[in-house]
Amino acid sequence: MKRRWLIVALGAAVLITFEARPAYAMHIMEGFLPPLWALVWFAVTIPFWVIGFRQLQRIVREKPEVRLLLGFAAAFTFVLSALKLPSVTGSSSHPTGTGLGAILFGPWVMSVLGSIVLLFQALLIAHGGLTTLGANAFSMAVVGPFVAWLIWRGLAGRAPFWLVVFLAAALADLSTYVVTSLQLALAFPDPAGGILAAFAKFGAIFAVTQIPLAISEGILTVLIMNALQTNAAAELQALAIKGVRA
């Protein structure tokens, strides 16, 4: 059993070496999903958008000036995702920034801000797409932030600070990758082995870029949070006071 997975991972590594282009965080590209699945993922994501947006409206009604901060927060997440990270495999990869965003701003706000970032990535760097926005938003702007936030809330105070931040960021990244693989597997089940085999297949293909990426992003987020605690304690406090961490 173990040997079998080793071979699958090796095969994926071979595939990746042929594809030397640095891999971004996974986004499903325009037109890749069949219409039915594109609609399903929009339907799943829309409730999160509605609740997140209502919360944003409430925050802004109380403090109109927070909208400027929120605008910069979305831009910050976008720019962070353009940051090149050193990755174990040698190629550079890019963080998703959703783990850090969820820790700073809360998961509901992040589901809207993250979706704006995804829309911008589709419209400004041709990464992702409009019809697949629902699916991408679900994996990156909903599941990722919620996983990060649950870990952050559940473990804070019970484990060392660095470990909590690392787990929150790395697992947010990993969950995004697992959900995307699942989305691909559901849309394109393996003719021989069905959805489960397809999931293992897509998972193995992307594991080689995504697992080192999750580790790098975890380490980076720990370092960023440490630096923020020493350099920007006042700003962090102001965020909590302003009620942005909903």
Next chain:
Amino acid sequence: MLRIIDQYAFANRLRAVDPLQKTALAGLTILLCLALDRPLVGWLALGWMMAVTVWYAQVPLRVAGAVIGAESAFLALSVIGIAISVGNEPPATALWAIPFGPLWLSATGGSLQTALHVLSRALGSAAALNFLILTTPLIDLIELLRRLRAPALLIELMALSYRALFVLLDTLDQMVTAQTARLGYASWRATLRSSALLGSRLFIVAYQRSQALEVALTARGFAGELRVLPLSYTVDRQLWLIGVMIAASLVAARWWS
């Protein structure tokens, strides 16, 4: 890539054309690609949209090609995933099967067909999306959302983020240059440390910039709403005609194949 796309979005021949018209053309092509769902339709859409982008909107082929090339990275990996099946034994209908340790990698006629099918559909719709983003600046699209009565807060957040994006990106570039000049990216460890410093400083810069904007707006009597003048656009009749031709040929390709 970001700056190149943004630059051509502002400097192509269709810059002044109503964003609604360009969005309608791209959207219609994407919908037809998804709804008609035939390989020939996808390839035809790819050809049409590349041609419109390069000849009609006069975006250099080099740029349009680079954008679609970058998108193919994800596509290549996923299409391989669809084409090749992994199982404990090869399916009876396999075209070819290679034993790979205890596993069998195989491809059937059906799986290859699905892969080719998805490849054409994705390339066709991606070319349509690229046409839109290479001819229309994001502010025009935000303006279009305003006309379509999207919530005011969403519009404002998008407009603010779009502006903040370039401010932060310029800051990022300067910081990276400064760090590189001081051998900040000389080793793996140094790269990680520099990236962390970059990320945290960038957060502080973003926060301070937003505070500065707040002060500046308050000084000018900010009452909780940002108002900007709408731009004026022209309607390009020829583009409508091209759109009708594209739609007709895509539907024809569906019945013919």
